[in-house]
Amino acid sequence: MDEDQDGQSLERGLARALARAGLSAPADLTRLTGGATMESWRFWADGEAFVLRRASSPELMAHRALDHPAEAAITRAVRGEGVVAPQIVVELEPEDAIGTGFVMRALPGTPDPARILACEEPALLLRQCASELASIHRLSADALPASIPGMDYREALTGLYKQFEEAGGDRPIIALALRWLSEHLPEPVPPRLVHGDYRIGNLLVDGSQLTGVLDWELAHLGDPHEDLAYACMTVWRFARIDRPAMGLGTLEAFFDAYEMAGGAPVERARFDFWLVYRTCWWALGCLRMGATWRSGADRTLERAIISRRTSEQELDLLMLLEGEAPEAERKRALPAPASDAEPRGEATSGDLATAISEWLATVKHRMEGHDRFQLAVARNALGIIARSSGGGAPVEDRVLAEALLSGDMTLAEPGLLARLRRIALDKLSKDMPKYPALAEARHQWIGEA
Structure with a gap:
């Protein structure tokens, strides 16, 4: 170093x-x-x-x-x-x-998602991941430290509402998700050990063999379905969103392997609740990254960039919840995207950001280790600036968010789903245009190949 x-x-x-x-x-x-x-x-x-x-x-x-x-x-x-x-x-x-x-x-293996998801036997690895998760969930509380916290579902959901208000309370898609969660809150189950961050990226894999489970910082006593759902979030499937279970296979194969390894029978309604909950949780977590950076507690570049990943989770939430809308609304055409003015004259702020990004690419070969990673993050930040310089439709709408949060407005409202879809597409196209689910959403919503 x-x-x-x-x-x-x-x-x-x-x-x-x-x-x-x-x-x-x-x-x-x-x-x-x-x-x-x-x-x-x-x-x-x-x-x-x-x-x-x-x-x-x-x-x-x-x-x-x-x-x-x-x-x-x-x-x-x-x-x-x-x-x-x-x-x-x-x-x-x-x-x-x-x-x-x-x-x-150090344990053998790699945490690199690209290498893991390209393994030769993804079905074998999925079975191992399911088996290890079942083993974690079977651990007796007597074997665990007394300091491990328990999760009260209703209290946790109240915490998400509080985070939403602290972040401005003006994101309609997150408000829609919070309302859905409050209407589908499940009854508690006997608490078991939950890893809390069990996903590709926090697992070590050697070839097609699971060799390590890392990062126990979110462990708690709660509903095992939370781990199952979190592992299957779209964001943690990376480029393999075609494989719903951890980017490795089907949900059916994942659930079967989990149950065969001694895990309790999987309830699909509970799984769906926790899938929406943890996606909403991560959306709010990303939003909070911006506040953390501005406070000075952590001025790292990654912290600021992750705040812009909120739009990934907003898109995912809308894709999870749009089935609640009437069929006519799901078929409604989207409004046209906000048009960006064509730049003229001197270089715009977006042009300057692009120029700096292109220059950084010429010095990439001089970097190694974490500096090389930071350079990639910096270029990502400059790309966001360049794509956002032309303006566009606002994504914040406090009035609409409050109407959705209260239940006064639902996805049955004519034109609302189409409007939210357009907001999600436009925002994510500026923030993280390479997010794999964006292409899938464009295909489903506007027929783009």
Whole structure:
């Protein structure tokens, strides 16, 4: 890594932590790509590979149900019960002066979604993922730390309403989803351990073999259907949205494998509720990223960019809920897109953003590791600026959102679904035009090949 002051401080603090575990100072410390929420650093000590998982700022942990000591305790507990979770070797302490977190022994395999979804035996991997999830859900509460929180469904939904208001309360599609959730809230089931973030990207895979389950920071006691649904969200299927179960296969195969491995029978209505809930949860989580960046608690580029991924989840929510509309509304033609003015004269802000992006592409070969990832994120940001410079129809509408939230307006309202579809298409086309579900929505809604 670069020998700047921050890098040297990290190495010194990590060396102090490793010494408590009887390990040598770190070598080849390298920031792994991704990790807008938590940092991950890979390094070597005494001839073995390890990974540091940390939050550099206490503010990043302020609103989390689990702090790092609790996450470490849960990870140790589930590993002790046979789950393929990492082995934690030492936790950071305040005197290390490098934030909070812990060091894990590295497991084989890759978390890279592109490589995982291109594996030779996706059906085999899907069965393993289902089996491991069933094992997690069978764990006795007696084997888990007392610090693990429980989930009250109604309280959790109230929390989403609060987040929506804090974010402005002006996104009609999210309001539509919140109203649907309040009308379909299921009765509680006996609580089981829920991983909370079980998906492609948080799993390690070697070939077609599941080798590790990572990131237990959202673990809680709740409804196992939440894990099943979250794993199948469109966003976590990446380019394989044609495979509804984790981007690997069919829902039927996923559910069958889960039940054969000892999981409780899957109730489709519960699965559907949690699919909408977690999609709405992530939409609001993306929105909050913008506020976090503006507050100064985390000024990373990834944090700002993820806030623009709200439009991905708004599109997904509309595709999940549009079946509630009458057939005539589902067949209604969409209004024309907002037209962008053709630029003239001097370079526009969009032109300048494009020019900078093109220049960054010429220096990409000089970057490696996390810097190369950051460069890609920066080009993504410039693309958003360029595509948004011409204006377009507004996506915020407090009056409409309030009408949908209260139930005074539904998808039976003539022309509403078509209007929401147009908003979702136009916004996502500017924010994340390569999002795989966008092409599917265009095909379904406007017949575009």
